Amino acid sequence: MTSWSNLAEDLSGLKNLSFSRQAVVSDGPLKLYIFCDASSQAYGFVIYGVQNGKSHIIFSKVKVAPMKAKTLPMMELVAVFIAFKAFSMLLRTYSNIKIENIVVSVDAQVVVSWLLSDNVKAKSLYTRNRIRDIHDMKENFTKEFGVDIHYKYVPSA
Structure with missing residues (x-):
């Protein structure tokens, strides 16, 4: 019975446990790095903020792949699309912080x-529409928030 008493006493001390939640501060520029990935089972992204030499996870999202199978490049594109949809919320949340650039x-x-091409010749209408949506969102972010968005290929392991 003393084991349970000790455990109960330890658990009551949890109310005094705290973690710093501040990932960024408003006194310095912020760089955002977004990594998008997909597989046959899921797709998603993670956004890292780098400021004053420190890196923190700012936001991430993962979704289960649809029942109707899509090609892997299409799933990768959808991961970028949902990342761009999250940018809007993120840029408004950090409107008081100077964001230097964003690397996707x-x-x-x-x-x-x-993403780099203005004239895309994808076979699927769905793919062409997502690319157009991403191009439109990028243009709107550049106009509204004055941020540069760059794309980068990262080889997978």
Whole structure:
């Protein structure tokens, strides 16, 4: 019975346990690095903020892949699309912080080429629409928030 008493006493001390939640401060510029990835089972992204030599996870999101199978490049593209949808919320949340630049990293060269091209010749209408949506969101972010968004290919392991 003393084991349970000791455990109960330890658990009551949890109310005094705290963690710092401040990932960024408003006195310095912030760089955002977004890594997007997909597989046949899921797709998602993670956003890291780098400020004053420190890196923190700011936001991430993962979704289960749809029941109807899509190609891996299409899933990678959808990961970038949901990351861009999250940018809007993130940029408004950090409106008092100077964001120097945003780097979007993808491990599919075809997706990077789609994102860098103004004239995309994808077979799927769905793919063409997502690329157009991403281009439109990027243009809006540049106009509204004055941030530069760059794309980068990152080879997968």
